[in-house]
Amino acid sequence: MTSTRDLENLLRQSIEGNTDAFEQLYNATSAKLFGIVLRILRNRAESEDALQDIYVRIWQKAGDFEPGRASIITWMATIARNRAIDIVRRQRPEADIEDADIETLISPGSAFDQMAVADEMRQLDHCLNDLEDDRQQIVKLAYIEGWSRAELAERFAQPVGTIKTWLHRSLRQLKECLGT
Amino acid sequence: MTDRDDIDMLAAEYVLGTLEPAQRQSVETRRSHEPELDRAISDWEARLSPLNTHYDAVAPSRDLFAGIRARIEGAAQATRQAASQHVPGVVEFAKLKRRLAVWRAGALGAAAIAASLIVVVLSGDLNSPVQNGQFVAVFHRDDTQPAFVMSVDLETREVTIRPVEATVPEGKTYQLWIVTEETGPKPKSLGLLENIANPTTKQLGGFDPAMLRNATFGISLEPEGGSPTGQPTGPAIHGRLISVAQ
Numbered sequence: 001m002t003s004t005r006d007l008e009n010l011l012r013q014s015i016e017g018n019t020d021a022f023e024q025l026y027n028a029t030s031a032k033l034f035g036i037v038l039r040i041l042r043n044r045a046e047s048e049d050a051l052q053d054i055y056v057r058i059w060q061k062a063g064d065f066e067p068g069r070a071s072i073i074t075w076m077a078t079i080a081r082n083r084a085i086d087i088v089r090r091q092r093p094e095a096d097i098e099d100a101d102i103e104t105l106i107s108p109g110s111a112f113d114q115m116a117v118a119d120e121m122r123q124l125d126h127c128l129n130d131l132e133d134d135r136q137q138i139v140k141l142a143y144i145e146g147w148s149r150a151e152l153a154e155r156f157a158q159p160v161g162t163i164k165t166w167l168h169r170s171l172r173q174l175k176e177c178l179g180t
Numbered sequence: 181m182t183d184r185d186d187i188d189m190l191a192a193e194y195v196l197g198t199l200e201p202a203q204r205q206s207v208e209t210r211r212s213h214e215p216e217l218d219r220a221i222s223d224w225e226a227r228l229s230p231l232n233t234h235y236d237a238v239a240p241s242r243d244l245f246a247g248i249r250a251r252i253e254g255a256a257q258a259t260r261q262a263a264s265q266h267v268p269g270v271v272e273f274a275k276l277k278r279r280l281a282v283w284r285a286g287a288l289g290a291a292a293i294a295a296s297l298i299v300v301v302l303s304g305d306l307n308s309p310v311q312n313g314q315f316v317a318v319f320h321r322d323d324t325q326p327a328f329v330m331s332v333d334l335e336t337r338e339v340t341i342r343p344v345e346a347t348v349p350e351g352k353t354y355q356l357w358i359v360t361e362e363t364g365p366k367p368k369s370l371g372l373l374e375n376i377a378n379p380t381t382k383q384l385g386g387f388d389p390a391m392l393r394n395a396t397f398g399i400s401l402e403p404e405g406g407s408p409t410g411q412p413t414g415p416a417i418h419g420r421l422i423s424v425a426q
Binding site for chain 2: 019022023026030032034035036038039045047048049051052056057059060065069072077078079081085086089090120123124126139140142143146147148149152167168171172174175176178
């Protein structure tokens with residue numbers, strides 16, 4: 001298992017132009033990032049194209065990484081998720097989703113567990129559990145699956161404006177619960 | 181609802197991913213010059229990132245990295261070529277750029293850069309004499325492709341901006357800005373880059389060389405005729421000044 005420090009060292013060498021170090025960084029992290037992109041884009045070929053863009057971007061932005069602000073894997077995951085969301089939002093801005101089974105979509109994963117987020121996850125889980133069931137689900141579907149407001153509106157048979165209100169209330173409640 | 185709450189909810193939905201494409205784009209543009217929004221986004225990323233534990237790892241196809249390697253090596257070469265073509269003597273351009281990143285990662289709180297208005301411009305070597313210095317900066321579009329290369333001759337106080345891949349949307353114009361300690365926190369316009377097919381040269385005789393050296397430069401996209409407010413209004417691209425070895 002590659003430690004966070006190993007990953008940071010590989011990134012540092014990448015900043016100096018070492019493409020072999022960058023390949024090692026890719027090997028250690030690409031399955032995690034691919035899991036994110038695939039989950040949101042739900043198309044393998046498209047996700048692989050996106051993954052290539054994401055690593056080119058990580059290479060270019062490597063100098064922006066600030067240890068201490070976020071873990072390296074969180075930083076990389078944010079870049080990957082943002083890219084996937086950008087793509088999916090441009091592609092299907094309107095509701096166009098199959099009647100997917102929410103329970104199977106939100107499967108508990110463990111890919112990031114080694115990254116010392118267990119405590120934070122416990123706290124966030126606790127706060128999510130305080131939300132009403134459907135509010136909890138819209139937050140998770142939006143974040144994890146990349147659903148738009150329109151898709152959520154269709155799924156929960158509510159006007160888009162109501163979904164926005166639910167989202168804002170849920171997010172405020174989460175923020176308060178997390179106390180950050 | 182307060183403005184602060186609006187910003188917080190905008191940041192929250194940006195991180196959650198539920199904004200429409202145009203709103204997402206606008207947030208990305210705004211965060212580069214709105215520290216409060218940028219901070220709110222970082223805070224929400226920290227709050228929600230534990231949800232990343234829900235993603236399972238899935239191995240992508242083998243050999244995907246070959247394509248990435250080709251692109252990063254190709255891009256470095258293209259940047260080098262563009263730079264050497266336009267700025268004689270700057271053959272090691274991509275290397276310089278990466279060296280700057282190393283220096284910046286180690287020496288300066290990058291948060292300050294991220295939060296700054298258009299991005300701090302500094303030379304790579306803080307101890308070299310100011311005189312006779314040639315400095316260059318690469319301006320990136322979306323932080324991915326170089327759109328402009330700027331060179332500064334501190335001796336003649338001349339700034340030259342050369343387009344690399346810049347195009348101008350219809351009805352828009354690029355505007356050059358500077359921020360220095362003496363002129364205060366607000367960007368000061370250095371004028372428009374009207375014909376970006378050709379290099380634009382600006383005489384900065386009014387600025388002290390030492391001040392220029394530590395100045396912040398930015399290029400923003402503005403309505404035709406320039407910013408209506410006297411401050412950057414459109415998407416800004418940023419450049420980081422690098423000392424060119426003599």
